Amino acid sequence: MMNIQLKYKRVLLKIGGEALLGDREYGISKPACIKLAQEIKEIHDLGAEIALVVGGGNIFRGMAGEKAGFDRVTADYMGMLGTVINGLALMDAFETINVPVRIQSAIEMKSVCEPYIRLKALSHLKEGYVLILTAGTGDPYVTTDTGAALRALELNCEVLMKATKVNGVYDKDPKIHKDAVHLHNISYTEAIKSDNITVMDNSALSLANDHGLNLLIFNFFEEGNLKKAFLGEPIGTVVSKG
Numbered sequence: 001m002m003n004i005q006l007k008y009k010r011v012l013l014k015i016g017g018e019a020l021l022g023d024r025e026y027g028i029s030k031p032a033c034i035k036l037a038q039e040i041k042e043i044h045d046l047g048a049e050i051a052l053v054v055g056g057g058n059i060f061r062g063m064a065g066e067k068a069g070f071d072r073v074t075a076d077y078m079g080m081l082g083t084v085i086n087g088l089a090l091m092d093a094f095e096t097i098n099v100p101v102r103i104q105s106a107i108e109m110k111s112v113c114e115p116y117i118r119l120k121a122l123s124h125l126k127e128g129y130v131l132i133l134t135a136g137t138g139d140p141y142v143t144t145d146t147g148a149a150l151r152a153l154e155l156n157c158e159v160l161m162k163a164t165k166v167n168g169v170y171d172k173d174p175k176i177h178k179d180a181v182h183l184h185n186i187s188y189t190e191a192i193k194s195d196n197i198t199v200m201d202n203s204a205l206s207l208a209n210d211h212g213l214n215l216l217i218f219n220f221f222e223e224g225n226l227k228k229a230f231l232g233e234p235i236g237t238v239v240s241k242g
C-alpha cells in the first residue's frame with residue numbers, strides 16, 4: 001500500500017470551522033465536508049495516522065459572543081459546542097465515503113460521541129481510524145489552536161499542520177504590500193513577538209515552543225497541498241524552536 005514515502009506518519013491536522021462553509025456564509029455545507037474528507041482519505045490511504053481538531057468559527061466564537069453581550073465563559077462553551085456540531089458533520093462525510101472514523105469530545109456527551117480519553121485516542125489512531133477531536137480543550141478563554149497544540153503533544157504527533165486560506169507566513173500583509181516576502185521558516189519566538197505575524201494564539205505558540213512541537217502552516221484550499229505537506233514538499237511555512 002505504501003510505496004510512496006510519507007515524511008510524517010502521525011499528524012494532528014487543525015481545520016478551522018470556515019473550511020466547512022463551502023459557498024455558504026454561515027453553517028455547514030455537506031459538499032465542502034465531503035471534499036475535505038476526500039483530501040484526507042488520500043493521505044489516510046497511504047498509511048498516515050490522522051487526528052483532526054476542528055474549529056467552530058463557522059458557527060460561533062466566544063470572543064465575538066462577548067462583544068455581542070454574552071458572558072465570556074458561556075460564549076466560549078457555546079463555541080466549543082459548535083466544534084462538536086462540525087465534528088459530527090465531518091464524521092458523517094467520512095462515513096459517506098467509507099473511511100473508518102471515530103469522534104471524541106473534550107466535553108462529555110455520551111450519546112453523541114466518545115469522551116476524549118488519551119489512551120483510547122491513541123488506540124484509534126493505531127487501528128487506522130481517522131480521529132476527530134472536538135470541543136477544543138474543554139476549557140474557556142482559549143481557542144481550538146491551543147486544543148490542537150495540546151492534543152498534538154499528548155498524542156505524540158510528529159507535526160501540527162494548520163490548514164489555512166493563505167500560503168503560510170509573510171513578512172508583511174501580502175494583501176496590502178506587493179513586495180511581501182513569503183517566509184519558509186520562522187521561529188516561535190519571532191511569531192510570538194511580531195505584530196505582523198498572526199499564526200496562532202500565543203498560548204498555542206508557547207505550548208508548542210516549550211515542548212518542541214513543529215508547526216506547518218499551509219494553504220489547504222489549493223488542491224493536492226495536503227498530500228504535498230505529508231510528503232514533505234516545501235510548501236507553506238514551518239514554525240519551529242529556531
Ligand code: UDP
Nearest residue numbers: 017055056057062076079080136137143144
Ligand atoms: N473554544 C474554547 N476553548 C477551547 C476551544 C474553543 O473556549 O479549548 C471556543 C472559543 O470561544 C472559540 C470557539 O470555541 O472561539 C470556536 O473555536 P475557534 O475560534 O478556535 O474556531 P476556528 O477559528 O478554528 O474555526
